[in-house]
Amino acid sequence: MQTMPRAISDLINARYSCRTYRADPLTADEQTRLTEHLTAHTVGPFGSRARFALAAAAADDRAALKRLGTYGFIKGATGFLVGAVRRTAKDLEDYGYLVEQAILAATELGLGTCWLGGTFTRSRFAARLGGLERDETMPAVVSVGHPGDDGTERIRERQAGSRRLPASSLFFEERFGVPLALAEGDSFATVLEGVRVAPSASNKQPWRIVRRGDDWHFYLERTRGYGKGSPVFALLRLADLQRVDLGIAMCHFELAARELGLAGKWVLDEPDIGSLAQGVEYTATWQTTRA
Numbered sequence: 001m002q003t004m005p006r007a008i009s010d011l012i013n014a015r016y017s018c019r020t021y022r023a024d025p026l027t028a029d030e031q032t033r034l035t036e037h038l039t040a041h042t043v044g045p046f047g048s049r050a051r052f053a054l055a056a057a058a059a060d061d062r063a064a065l066k067r068l069g070t071y072g073f074i075k076g077a078t079g080f081l082v083g084a085v086r087r088t089a090k091d092l093e094d095y096g097y098l099v100e101q102a103i104l105a106a107t108e109l110g111l112g113t114c115w116l117g118g119t120f121t122r123s124r125f126a127a128r129l130g131g132l133e134r135d136e137t138m139p140a141v142v143s144v145g146h147p148g149d150d151g152t153e154r155i156r157e158r159q160a161g162s163r164r165l166p167a168s169s170l171f172f173e174e175r176f177g178v179p180l181a182l183a184e185g186d187s188f189a190t191v192l193e194g195v196r197v198a199p200s201a202s203n204k205q206p207w208r209i210v211r212r213g214d215d216w217h218f219y220l221e222r223t224r225g226y227g228k229g230s231p232v233f234a235l236l237r238l239a240d241l242q243r244v245d246l247g248i249a250m251c252h253f254e255l256a257a258r259e260l261g262l263a264g265k266w267v268l269d270e271p272d273i274g275s276l277a278q279g280v281e282y283t284a285t286w287q288t289t290r291a
């Protein structure tokens with residue numbers, strides 16, 4: 001059946017972390033479509049190369065999944081999206097960007113997904129990719145399947161304002177601390193809302209954006225005591241998930257902007273906005289290109 005493609009902003013709003021799945025596995029058509037997406041999108045905006053596989057869960061995976069030590073309880077996933085990325089300076093951002101794009105493709109197919117960056121049996125998932133090369137990492141995987149729960153309430157809460165930081169804490173004009181005030185009807189309001197409702201590890205929402213003219217500068221504001229450098233992350237050897245979060249935010253921003261006809265490109269061009277607060281790092285800039 002041919003269906004109309006859904007708008008990106010629709011998909012962004014419809015996505016939620018689905019943690020309960022129905023027992024029926026992905027259909028052959030769903031598997032083909034997702035796999036086609038995964039093989040067509042393997043280079044991130046910074047050029048890191050990744051490879052992906054859709055692992056339809058086999059019977060014994062159910063048991064393995066029960067042992068997955070992820071922080072949320074995942075029930076009955078029938079498939080996993082697994083991936084590995086070559087180590088580069090921006091590998092985790094690229095990975096977040098590419099995987100989130102695949103998550104939106106899965107959302108378009110009506111599938112439920114959940115990022116899993118907590119502890120998971122890396123070797124088991126890596127085996128689905130034929131093992132990892134020496135210079136590859138597998139920062140996170142994603143469960144995928146037919147949603148067994150109803151995300152409506154969560155999405156409603158998110159839109160009503162709870163479970164997300166307000167725009168005034170995330171988006172700034174010229175420098176940190178000056179909330180961005182967009183003119184009435186400015187299309188970038190939709191673009192930024194797409195970033196605000198994006199998923200992030202432990203829902204920490206570490207992305208910050210400073211607009212200067214036509215440039216949108218993305219920063220990572222690290223959550224104190226969480227992620228890189230924290231004893232728990234070191235002990236569990238977790239990836240630096242907040243950098244993955246930044247790649248996710250970049251994905252939502254770019255796709256929403258392009259859909260609205262707001263052309264641009266990613267550049268590394270850190271502006272001089274004075275000294276950054278502790279724990280704040282520059283990530284990248286979306287440079288609007290005028291037609």
Ligand SMILES: Cc1cc2nc3c(=O)[nH]c(=O)nc-3n(C[C@H](O)[C@H](O)[C@H](O)COP(=O)(O)O)c2cc1C
Pocket residue numbers: 015016017018019070071072073114115116117118119140154158197198199200201202203241244245248
């Ligand atoms: C990089 C990353 C890792 C995540 N790891 C897990 C995880 O291990 N277990 C889990 O249940 N949820 C995980 N999540 C999902 C977040 O908790 C979720 O996105 C956030 O709470 C916001 O909720 P929502 O996705 O329903 O909007 C992860 C999300 C991201 C982006």
